Amino acid sequence: MAGSLVAAFAAYGIWGFRATAVLGFAVRSSTPLALAAMCGILCERTGVIDIGIEGQMLLGAFAGFFGAAAFGVVAGVFAAVAVGALVGAFLALCAVTWRVDQIIAGAVINIAAAGFTSFLYRPGRVIGSLPAWRIPLLGDLPLLGPVLFRAQPLTYLTVVVVIGLQVTLVRTPWGRRTTAVGEHPGAADTVGIDVARYRYGNVVAGGALAGLAGALLSVEITGSFDRGMTAGRGFLALAIVIMGRWKPVAAWAAALFFGVLTGLVNQLNFGQVIDIPPQFVAMLPYATTIVVLAIFGTRVRPPAAAGRPYP
Amino acid sequence: MSESRPGEAGAVPQARGVLLEVRGLTKRFGSVVANEDVSLQLRRGEVLALLGENGAGKTTLVKMLFGLHRPDGGEIRLAGEAVRLRSPRDAIARGIGMVHQHFQLVPVMTVAENVVLGAEPTRRRFVDRRRAAAEVRELSERFGLAVDPDAVVEDLPIGAQQRVEIIKALYRGAEILILDEPSAVLTPEETDELLGVVAELAARGVGIVLITHKLREVMEAADRVVVLRDGRVVGEVAPADTDEAGLAALMVGRSVVLRIDKQPASPGEPVLGIQGLEVDDDRGRRAVTGLDLEVRAGEIVGVAGVQGNGQRELAEAICGMRPRIGGCVLLQDRDITGLGARAIHDLGVAHIPEDRDKHGLVGSYSVADDLVLNRFDEPGFARWGRRDRAAVQRWAEQLIAEFDVRTPDVHAPADSLSGGNKQKLIVARELSRASVLVVAAQPTRGVDVGSIEFIHRQLVAARDRGAAVLVISAELEELLAVSDRIAVMRDGRIAATFAGASATPEAIGLVMGGATGH
Ligand SMILES: Nc1ncnc2c1ncn2[C@@H]1O[C@H](COP(=O)(O)OP(=O)(O)OP(=O)(O)O)[C@@H](O)[C@H]1O
Numbered sequence: 001m002a003g004s005l006v007a008a009f010a011a012y013g014i015w016g017f018r019a020t021a022v023l024g025f026a027v028r029s030s031t032p033l034a035l036a037a038m039c040g041i042l043c044e045r046t047g048v049i050d051i052g053i054e055g056q057m058l059l060g061a062f063a064g065f066f067g068a069a070a071f072g073v074v075a076g077v078f079a080a081v082a083v084g085a086l087v088g089a090f091l092a093l094c095a096v097t098w099r100v101d102q103i104i105a106g107a108v109i110n111i112a113a114a115g116f117t118s119f120l121y122r123p124g125r126v127i128g129s130l131p132a133w134r135i136p137l138l139g140d141l142p143l144l145g146p147v148l149f150r151a152q153p154l155t156y157l158t159v160v161v162v163i164g165l166q167v168t169l170v171r172t173p174w175g176r177r178t179t180a181v182g183e184h185p186g187a188a189d190t191v192g193i194d195v196a197r198y199r200y201g202n203v204v205a206g207g208a209l210a211g212l213a214g215a216l217l218s219v220e221i222t223g224s225f226d227r228g229m230t231a232g233r234g235f236l237a238l239a240i241v242i243m244g245r246w247k248p249v250a251a252w253a254a255a256l257f258f259g260v261l262t263g264l265v266n267q268l269n270f271g272q273v274i275d276i277p278p279q280f281v282a283m284l285p286y287a288t289t290i291v292v293l294a295i296f297g298t299r300v301r302p303p304a305a306a307g308r309p310y311p
Numbered sequence: 312m313s314e315s316r317p318g319e320a321g322a323v324p325q326a327r328g329v330l331l332e333v334r335g336l337t338k339r340f341g342s343v344v345a346n347e348d349v350s351l352q353l354r355r356g357e358v359l360a361l362l363g364e365n366g367a368g369k370t371t372l373v374k375m376l377f378g379l380h381r382p383d384g385g386e387i388r389l390a391g392e393a394v395r396l397r398s399p400r401d402a403i404a405r406g407i408g409m410v411h412q413h414f415q416l417v418p419v420m421t422v423a424e425n426v427v428l429g430a431e432p433t434r435r436r437f438v439d440r441r442r443a444a445a446e447v448r449e450l451s452e453r454f455g456l457a458v459d460p461d462a463v464v465e466d467l468p469i470g471a472q473q474r475v476e477i478i479k480a481l482y483r484g485a486e487i488l489i490l491d492e493p494s495a496v497l498t499p500e501e502t503d504e505l506l507g508v509v510a511e512l513a514a515r516g517v518g519i520v521l522i523t524h525k526l527r528e529v530m531e532a533a534d535r536v537v538v539l540r541d542g543r544v545v546g547e548v549a550p551a552d553t554d555e556a557g558l559a560a561l562m563v564g565r566s567v568v569l570r571i572d573k574q575p576a577s578p579g580e581p582v583l584g585i586q587g588l589e590v591d592d593d594r595g596r597r598a599v600t601g602l603d604l605e606v607r608a609g610e611i612v613g614v615a616g617v618q619g620n621g622q623r624e625l626a627e628a629i630c631g632m633r634p635r636i637g638g639c640v641l642l643q644d645r646d647i648t649g650l651g652a653r654a655i656h657d658l659g660v661a662h663i664p665e666d667r668d669k670h671g672l673v674g675s676y677s678v679a680d681d682l683v684l685n686r687f688d689e690p691g692f693a694r695w696g697r698r699d700r701a702a703v704q705r706w707a708e709q710l711i712a713e714f715d716v717r718t719p720d721v722h723a724p725a726d727s728l729s730g731g732n733k734q735k736l737i738v739a740r741e742l743s744r745a746s747v748l749v750v751a752a753q754p755t756r757g758v759d760v761g762s763i764e765f766i767h768r769q770l771v772a773a774r775d776r777g778a779a780v781l782v783i784s785a786e787l788e789e790l791l792a793v794s795d796r797i798a799v800m801r802d803g804r805i806a807a808t809f810a811g812a813s814a815t816p817e818a819i820g821l822v823m824g825g826a827t828g829h
């Protein structure tokens with residue numbers, strides 16, 4: 001969070017008007033990442049590792065787009081959520097009931113999603129995307145107005161999801177039990193918490209969020225669908241989960257950090273302040289991920305039971 | 312903990328005050344009969360000790376009472392009513408609590424969160440943390456179980472974690488509390504506190520089933536003792552009518568020597584030389600702080616100390632399982648600092664680790680495979696890169712006979728052994744290989760009195776063969792029985808050293824507690 005702020009003010013100070021562009025880009029590009037990271041957090045905090053987020057997002061984007069094309073934008077969003085949840089249920093079935101290796105199950109989801117969406121993909125269609133909601137008064141603020149208060153509906157929804165998840169995880173019985181199931185399922189079991197039920201529930205809910213993240217890409221941001229349009233965001237989300245130490249708000253800050261970083265480099269490039277080949281710009285988030293994980297990765301502690309079937 | 316129970320008024324007279332009754336309970340695992348026709352009663356406010364050799368069936372019995380195993384025959388009656396306990400959930404709902412040997416606590420959550428987990432007090436859908444903490448505080452005061460509700464569990468010493476487990480059971484309204492070898496992991500002071508708590512609970516009407524191998528605890532805490540042998544009840548006594556030797560005899564079926572005879576040591580060349588050793592614990596804090604120690608061939612050095620003063624880290628550092636931050640470790644004048652566990656093992660170091668399930672054996676392997684874990688690739692057990700199964704089996708059968716490891720056969724998975732028998736398996740493996748140095752951490756944890764005597768003899772035998780032996784133990788008595796020298800560890804270094812003959816529990820206890828040594 002602090003990093004993003006510093007970068008933002010630096011940008012504002014030096015290039016004035018471009019700051020709006022940078023931050024606008026940051027918010028837009030970080031929202032799907034943040035939502036996808038919420039999926040990762042939900043799953044891992046109950047002890048299931050979901051590396052299939054990428055595939056869930058892709059299927060969500062796909063279902064969202066064609067749902068929107070056929071029945072309208074709102075239906076598209078619901079279709080994306082449903083498909084994501086369905087894939088989540090499949091992952092839970094693999095991980096909890098069949099006790100399949102969770103990494104393999106996730107990889108299967110990714111491969112199947114890529115193949116399936118490419119196979120059914122028909123190029124050339126464009127739909128209208130979700131309209132932006134301008135919040136009265138706040139939307140007229142300088143800098144912050146265009147960045148935060150003239151966003152599209154799913155962006156606002158993401159804010160609600162992130163904060164809601166943070167509060168429920170820390171404060172409600174459901175959140176504490178979820179944490180217990182992910183840290184020490186034996187302890188949860190012996191006090192009468194149904195470990196399998198919690199894992200199913202959270203992995204399905206996480207899948208729904210990943211699907212929503214997909215819908216954000218296709219329905220809200222671009223209004224189109226493209227092969228492999230998630231472009232590794234699902235994996236980036238996994239890194240964001242780690243950087244955010246499995247905490248929703250912190251993960252959101254990490255996502256924003258990536259957004260600001262890419263936005264900044266983009267702007268510098270457009271403005272011909274620096275000249276980096278676009279391939280390197282595209283590489284930036286992933287390169288940063290490796291560096292960040294190398295620095296923080298060993299010092300953070302994932303939920304103790306993540307990846308392990310119970311009993 | 313309600314004062315009156317609905318079932319009680321109308322119950323049959325002789326059942327008055329009987330919380331739990333077990334009739335003809337039987338449990339088989341394949342061909343093994345773990346419990347056969349076991350009958351017993353537990354009354355309100357009573358401490359019932361279950362005593363028996365390793366593998367006698369104590370854990371199996373209480374697991375049935377807590378819904379972890381289903382009986383194959385017989386019945387369990389609670390307050391006069393026959394019940395079927397399908398899971399711990401059922402048992403908890405009926406007022407049975409159990410403190411497992413491996414604590415079922417979430418390390419990263421606070422004491423209060425752990426206690427209320429699954430039955431949280433709420434306020435407007437949120438966990439009411441203040442009430443949770445208040446409830447914990449109330450229980451902790453009422454029963455003399457000192458814990459801080461806001462402490463994070465992983466920061467607490469083992470004894471405090473155990474108190475959290477007890478509070479957890481009480482919070483759920485336990486009227487029957489089962490403790491399976493609760494003192495195996497405690498320091499002597501913690502054990503005394505625990506026995507105080509047990510007495511307090513009993514005075515308030517809780518019925519307690521206490522499993523332990525320590526006869527002193529039985530004599531001190533129990534109202535009644537039921538002795539199991541080979542899954543059957545073979546006797547019932549009141550501690551007042553017997554003594555420790557009597558209990559031991561009843562358990563093992565012969566008289567047991569509680570103190571072993573040994574020749575005075577004749578130490579030779581130094582085998583293990585430690586200079587200025589520094590080692591970190593799991594959380595990166597310095598646990599061993601500039602420790603010097605020497606162990607010679609043909610002597611047993613015991614390491615005493617309050618748990619958590621770096622003993623575990625010391626043993627692991629010697630055996631190459633933990634990186635050394637500073638100083639050096641010499642084995643027969645060779646610097647082994649920086650060598651890995653395998654390399655050190657190959658130099659002739661035997662290691663009985665403190666945590667037997669984590670570092671001592673592979674639970675899913677057969678007993679035979681676990682018994683050759685340290686030498687499966689030696690010529691006698693492997694030929695042309697292939698294992699010689701017949702040789703492994705012959706060797707394993709010889710070892711289980713010699714070390715009295717109770718298992719149906721050597722092909723059974725190690726996980727199916729009782730706790731004490733797992734320990735004996737590890738001891739058998741480590742002490743049956745020729746070695747120059749034996750590092751034994753808590754070598755008799757969870758082992759019955761008869762087998763303790765045997766393991767002590769084996770340690771002395773290793774010494775007499777010329778090995779240097781380092782014994783780390785929380786049991787002062789054990790150290791006094793086997794050691795030729797006793798080093799007391801405090802704050803990560805040796806605070807004092809006593810010659811075996813001159814050592815007294817009082818003198819050692821003083822140094823352990825912080826008095827400056829000689
Ligand atoms: N899950 C299991 N599968 C097969 N056999 C088992 C299983 N659990 C226990 N046994 C067997 O049942 C017998 C009784 O074991 P139990 O653990 O009850 O002994 P115990 O009295 O608690 O011994 P200890 O003092 O060593 O803890 C042993 O012979 C053991 O091998």
Ligand SMILES: [Mg+2]
Pocket residue numbers: 369370371729730731
């Ligand atoms: Mg046992």
